Amino acid sequence: MAAIQVTTAAKECQTWDEYIHLSAGYAYWKAGAYPFNMEHPALVKLIAAAPLLLLNPTLPTDSPAWKEHRDREFGVEFLYHNRVSPERLLWAGRLPIMGLAILFGLAIAWWLRRRFGAAVALTALALYCLDPNIIAHSRYVTTDLPLAGIYFLASVAAVEYLETSRVRDLLVACLLFGVAMVTKYSAVVLLPAFALLYLVRWWQRPSEFPIRRLMLAMVTLIGVTLTVIAVVYWPDTLRCLRGGAESFAEWGDERTLVGRTLQWMGKWLHLPTHTYPFGLQMVADHNRVGHGAYLMGKYSRLGWWYYFPVAFLVKSTVASLLAALGVLAAGVWWLLVRSAGSLLTRLREAPFIWYGLVLPPAIFFTVSMTSTINIGLRHILPIYPFLYVSAAVALVRVRFRFSRVLLASVLTLQALECASIYPHYLAFFNAFSGGPANGPKYLVDSNIDWGQDLKKLARWLDAHGTRRVYLRYFGGDQIVHEGLESLDVPGTADLAGRAAIDGFVAVSVTYLYGVYVPEAEYAWLRERQPAAKVGYSIYVYDMRKPKL
Numbered sequence: 001m002a003a004i005q006v007t008t009a010a011k012e013c014q015t016w017d018e019y020i021h022l023s024a025g026y027a028y029w030k031a032g033a034y035p036f037n038m039e040h041p042a043l044v045k046l047i048a049a050a051p052l053l054l055l056n057p058t059l060p061t062d063s064p065a066w067k068e069h070r071d072r073e074f075g076v077e078f079l080y081h082n083r084v085s086p087e088r089l090l091w092a093g094r095l096p097i098m099g100l101a102i103l104f105g106l107a108i109a110w111w112l113r114r115r116f117g118a119a120v121a122l123t124a125l126a127l128y129c130l131d132p133n134i135i136a137h138s139r140y141v142t143t144d145l146p147l148a149g150i151y152f153l154a155s156v157a158a159v160e161y162l163e164t165s166r167v168r169d170l171l172v173a174c175l176l177f178g179v180a181m182v183t184k185y186s187a188v189v190l191l192p193a194f195a196l197l198y199l200v201r202w203w204q205r206p207s208e209f210p211i212r213r214l215m216l217a218m219v220t221l222i223g224v225t226l227t228v229i230a231v232v233y234w235p236d237t238l239r240c241l242r243g244g245a246e247s248f249a250e251w252g253d254e255r256t257l258v259g260r261t262l263q264w265m266g267k268w269l270h271l272p273t274h275t276y277p278f279g280l281q282m283v284a285d286h287n288r289v290g291h292g293a294y295l296m297g298k299y300s301r302l303g304w305w306y307y308f309p310v311a312f313l314v315k316s317t318v319a320s321l322l323a324a325l326g327v328l329a330a331g332v333w334w335l336l337v338r339s340a341g342s343l344l345t346r347l348r349e350a351p352f353i354w355y356g357l358v359l360p361p362a363i364f365f366t367v368s369m370t371s372t373i374n375i376g377l378r379h380i381l382p383i384y385p386f387l388y389v390s391a392a393v394a395l396v397r398v399r400f401r402f403s404r405v406l407l408a409s410v411l412t413l414q415a416l417e418c419a420s421i422y423p424h425y426l427a428f429f430n431a432f433s434g435g436p437a438n439g440p441k442y443l444v445d446s447n448i449d450w451g452q453d454l455k456k457l458a459r460w461l462d463a464h465g466t467r468r469v470y471l472r473y474f475g476g477d478q479i480v481h482e483g484l485e486s487l488d489v490p491g492t493a494d495l496a497g498r499a500a501i502d503g504f505v506a507v508s509v510t511y512l513y514g515v516y517v518p519e520a521e522y523a524w525l526r527e528r529q530p531a532a533k534v535g536y537s538i539y540v541y542d543m544r545k546p547k548l
Contacts, residue, residue: 001129005138012452013090013452014452015426019079021143022090029053030059034235047096050096051092055084060078094140101149104145104148104149106125109121109124111156123411127319128384131320131414132317132417132428133425133428136425143184144381145381150180152382156356159197160173178229179228182229194221233276247272248271252266252281258281258283289372291303293374297441303371303373308368309369312365313432318430319413320391334350335350357386361383395410424537426449426450426537427448437533449510453535453538457540468485469504469505472488487503492522504540504543507539508538509536512539525541
């Protein structure tokens with residue numbers, strides 16, 4: 001996995017969000033200021049930007065973008081107009097995320113070995129490390145892969161505490177919850193997951209769960225989480241402690257439940273305008289207004305409830321889909337065949353660990369289906385560690401006639417699917433959907449095109465003897481930095497402009513399929529057969545006029 005990360009990340013330019021995360025993280029370290037990219041918590045950005053402290057790039061605090069808190073403009077200025085090259089800055093920022101992905105895999109394997117043995121641990125680790133979607137998002141300065149890892153670890157830590165009742169395990173679970181909350185705001189889904197796990201365990205062992213244990217758990221969870229938030233945002237926390245912050249009662253947005261809650265807390269609990277709750281409110285407001293999205297030829301601002309089920313079916317490997325079916329079959333077999341008594345009795349006597357492996361991902365997936373921000377499978381990445389752990393237990397521990405053949409087949413298939421998409425991991429679509437070449441018929445945006453392939457386009461143009469191209473590029477990489485001579489791509493209605501084209505035309509598939517631009521803008525190109533699909537995310541059309 002590490003070898004794949006290193007060899008593929010070096011070939012890709014920054015994705016749409018990376019320069020924003022990286023510049024914001026460095027600003028947090030150097031200036032103790034949190035006005036940038038507040039919609040994402042600070043922890044991952046701080047981790048990614050930590051190696052930059054050794055490179056000591058310039059922080060352009062005198063620029064208008066800094067003073068006016070314009071995220072994207074500041075990110076461009078920081079990355080492309082610095083004394084340290086963009087490649088070095090980006091590489092330094094990506095390395096910690098790669099390291100986190102490796103550490104999460106090892107932590108999952110270590111926990112599994114303790115619970116189920118080495119064979120199960122190695123099986124789950126292989127499925128995790130060879131998943132194209134996990135690999136894709138483990139190489140970028142983003143919060144998606146870190147959340148997937150910490151969401152799993154926090155959930156199983158909660159299981160450990162509910163099984164043992166030890167204060168040490170409670171502190172670990174609460175600490176991991178706090179870390180999850182400063183990793184990505186969607187980690188708030190852990191609250192209903194924890195609550196449901198507590199209720200199930202109380203149902204199984206009511207005598208072990210007096211009210212005082214619930215109160216201790218709640219107080220510890222709140223205290224540890226607030227401490228983690230305070231430490232991660234220490235400069236802003238210090239400002240609030242010194243009395244330099246207004247009450248959130250003046251800033252709460254009444255149009256969302258989160259905003260109303262924060263407004264109430266500001267009024268009655270004197271909650272100050274700390275950066276953390278402000279970012280949480282921004283996420284709630286973003287979800288309220290929605291985000292431009294595409295699904296199977298349709299367009300929407302508020303998304304679809306079935307967006308993530310479709311994304312899961314077309315973007316997951318065939319091996320993981322088979323593994324999911326295997327887990328479902330094993331669960332049904334256990335409930336209906338192996339165990340005795342009524343269904344309610346079987347559920348009550350089921351090993352609690354299985355509730356820990358099923359409920360948190362189920363809740364996360366269900367809540368995600370209510371989201372209006374439908375821009376990528378990456379938003380449900382936390383379900384995959386649970387799937388692979390459950391599949392590994394079922395494949396290794398459930399014995400039947402062809403169990404070993406099935407285990408070997410699933411692992412081999414996962415490895416083959418991983419190899420088949422190298423090095424274009426972000427663009428993975430499974431064979432059932434027609435593969436990455438057919439991907440835009442289902443999904444675009446960060447499912448296939450996040451601006452990562454501009455370097456590959458430059459190399460493709462070099463191979464064809466030119467750097468001149470009619471280009472409409474979806475990404476944050478500066479076109480001039482890659483040395484391209486870029487010309488505008490005419491829209492469908494511009495007949496004169498289309499007739500005047502003489503050269504290669506390159507359009508990112510997100511724009512090609514009418515997302516973030518008028519739907520018919522490039523309909524005239526969709527009717528043509530591309531000469532190449534660079535990284536599967538940039539379609540190139542050969543429209544050179546014949547030489548007389």
